[in-house]
Amino acid sequence: MNEWKRFTREPKIAYFSMEIGLSNEIPTYSGGLGVLAGDTIKSAADLKLPMVAVTLASRQGYFRQEIDPNGWQREHPRQWRPEELTERLPAKILVTLEERDVKVQAWLYCVKSPTGGEVPVLFLDTDIPGNDEQDRRITDQLYGGDSACRFKQEIVLGIGGARILEALRFTIRKYHMNEGHASLLTLELLNRYRRPLEDTWDERASWDTRRVMDQCVFTTHTPVEAGHDRFPYPLVQKTLGEIVPLTLLQELGGKEELNMTLLALNLSRYVNGVAKKHGEISKALFPGFEIHAITNGIHPFTWASLYFMDVYDRYLPGWANEPELLVRVDNIPDGEIWEAHCGAKAYLFQYIAETTGEVFDPEVLTIGFARRAAAYKRGDMIFSDLQRLLHIAQGKVQLVFGGKAHPKDTEGKEMIQHILQEIHALKGKIKAVYLENYNIDVASRLIPGVDLWLNNPLRPLEASGTSGMKAALNGVPNFSVLDGWWIEGHIEGVTGWSIGPPPADSILSENRGEEDADDLYKKLESVILPLYYQDRPGWIRVMKNAIGKNAYYFNTHVMMRRYVTEAYLR
Numbered sequence: 001m002n003e004w005k006r007f008t009r010e011p012k013i014a015y016f017s018m019e020i021g022l023s024n025e026i027p028t029y030s031g032g033l034g035v036l037a038g039d040t041i042k043s044a045a046d047l048k049l050p051m052v053a054v055t056l057a058s059r060q061g062y063f064r065q066e067i068d069p070n071g072w073q074r075e076h077p078r079q080w081r082p083e084e085l086t087e088r089l090p091a092k093i094l095v096t097l098e099e100r101d102v103k104v105q106a107w108l109y110c111v112k113s114p115t116g117g118e119v120p121v122l123f124l125d126t127d128i129p130g131n132d133e134q135d136r137r138i139t140d141q142l143y144g145g146d147s148a149c150r151f152k153q154e155i156v157l158g159i160g161g162a163r164i165l166e167a168l169r170f171t172i173r174k175y176h177m178n179e180g181h182a183s184l185l186t187l188e189l190l191n192r193y194r195r196p197l198e199d200t201w202d203e204r205a206s207w208d209t210r211r212v213m214d215q216c217v218f219t220t221h222t223p224v225e226a227g228h229d230r231f232p233y234p235l236v237q238k239t240l241g242e243i244v245p246l247t248l249l250q251e252l253g254g255k256e257e258l259n260m261t262l263l264a265l266n267l268s269r270y271v272n273g274v275a276k277k278h279g280e281i282s283k284a285l286f287p288g289f290e291i292h293a294i295t296n297g298i299h300p301f302t303w304a305s306l307y308f309m310d311v312y313d314r315y316l317p318g319w320a321n322e323p324e325l326l327v328r329v330d331n332i333p334d335g336e337i338w339e340a341h342c343g344a345k346a347y348l349f350q351y352i353a354e355t356t357g358e359v360f361d362p363e364v365l366t367i368g369f370a371r372r373a374a375a376y377k378r379g380d381m382i383f384s385d386l387q388r389l390l391h392i393a394q395g396k397v398q399l400v401f402g403g404k405a406h407p408k409d410t411e412g413k414e415m416i417q418h419i420l421q422e423i424h425a426l427k428g429k430i431k432a433v434y435l436e437n438y439n440i441d442v443a444s445r446l447i448p449g450v451d452l453w454l455n456n457p458l459r460p461l462e463a464s465g466t467s468g469m470k471a472a473l474n475g476v477p478n479f480s481v482l483d484g485w486w487i488e489g490h491i492e493g494v495t496g497w498s499i500g501p502p503p504a505d506s507i508l509s510e511n512r513g514e515e516d517a518d519d520l521y522k523k524l525e526s527v528i529l530p531l532y533y534q535d536r537p538g539w540i541r542v543m544k545n546a547i548g549k550n551a552y553y554f555n556t557h558v559m560m561r562r563y564v565t566e567a568y569l570r
Helices: 003-008 032-046 147-167 185-192 209-215 233-240 246-253 260-266 276-285 306-315 323-331 334-356 386-393 410-425 440-449 467-473 513-534 536-551 556-568
Strands: 012-017 051-056 064-067 073-076 087-097 100-112 118-125 172-178 216-219 230-232 257-259 270-273 365-370 397-402 432-435 452-455 478-481 496-499
Touching: 003 087, 003 118, 012 032, 012 147, 032 051, 032 100, 032 118, 032 172, 032 556, 051 147, 073 410, 087 147, 087 233, 100 147, 118 147, 147 185, 147 233, 172 185, 172 209, 172 556, 185 209, 185 216, 185 260, 209 216, 216 260, 216 556, 230 233, 233 246, 233 257, 246 257, 246 260, 257 260, 270 276, 270 556, 306 323, 306 334, 323 536, 323 556, 334 432, 334 440, 334 536, 365 440, 365 513, 386 513, 397 410, 397 440, 410 432, 440 467, 452 467, 467 478, 467 536, 478 513, 496 513, 513 536
Parallel strands: 012 051, 012 172, 051 118, 172 216, 216 270, 365 397, 365 452, 397 432, 452 478, 478 496
Antiparallel strands: 064 073, 087 100, 100 118, 230 257
């Protein structure tokens, strides 16, 4: 029962994330941010790093996606019971919301690695007898409710998370905030480290901001100003009260409204973006702050298909915990690479047949596009000119789509509907499907099973992106706009292909839709299709380069080693 106490014996890095995607059984993630958090924790366990993770229980999950006959996304709760998969910890703490005391408890889940490493994950929960009914629902739904509910969730995560760690007697070396959702933990630390007034010259000096900064690491993922969480001060004061003086909070979090990113920036010693380009954009968004860049990664063992695992185990033993060994991919015969890919492709096609009734041809080049359905990701760009697409691709290309739109993102839902309309318009000419309810399990089938991974966001809005890294690990080349991680991973014709112009000084208003679509069609027709159909050894060479030049580096083992040396040990 008290097995959890062993985790408190040495100082820990406390990793806070609003969402964490560990498996489909625990649906506490919406997309890339949560899956990255899950991969981070898995690599920390593999590397035996002293870490504890803190998140919300989100009992109703994000949602289960259903596409209705009109192509419109419908959302249904995706419930899970922490009682069945985790251990309830003995400590409870209080947070004050709207002058009410709200109890918070934690559920423990252990991420265990074959290396013997373990990382405890604490799922915070307000569904406790004695709490008001409205307060019991705070931690029910990931990103659910209005801005008042969202702010309460962030109070539970940041302040409640810091308090529960203290109540459980964890010693914390650093607090790592994965996005600004947890930045209220800095206010808890300010109160904890406050100097007595008699030891200082003035009230302002009693707040030990330097000590808080020394303990905090902040990773920002959002490359646009509007994407950062902001809350009006009347809501903040009504909900939170005056945990620190309003004048101090305005100094740290913004004069007009509480900007959670700005709060974290002002109270963190180390700050980073999630790709080199994103680091540059973040510096421009928040001038005056020192912002570094650590490019995101993926957890190798989680995202390699069973077919590639078998090949890697035979030719590159130890690859899962030492992914840099993938650089030796040339030791693997071409035939074995192709056979592993064909296995992954057949596995995907079986799933497509079972869920959609469509029978795909294993000989036809299959392009995949699956990620959060948001307007800037331009999931329908390949349909920009249907006649041109038919001329180039009829009988030569198959398309697989997937992805959820946020329940309140009407534009994202309209994009899904448009993709489905185009799929219907192409029926009998180009085989295409939209796979419902994209999640970790669907991704693990879809990504390794296509021949080419498509990504065409509006630059520079892709902070990093990790789906293309998952593709590369499975020998699937990227065909992508030069944004996010692909700027660093792209070598034209070697690791994959670019779409559109190089990443010069991109500005947020820039929309090269026609230029990008034209380049997509040109390269598909003149470079990609001829290579796939007429030069199989050449195609396999690109597959191997994707593994040996991309996957060996763009993984969470490399990423976590950088966090340790650049952020945690500072």
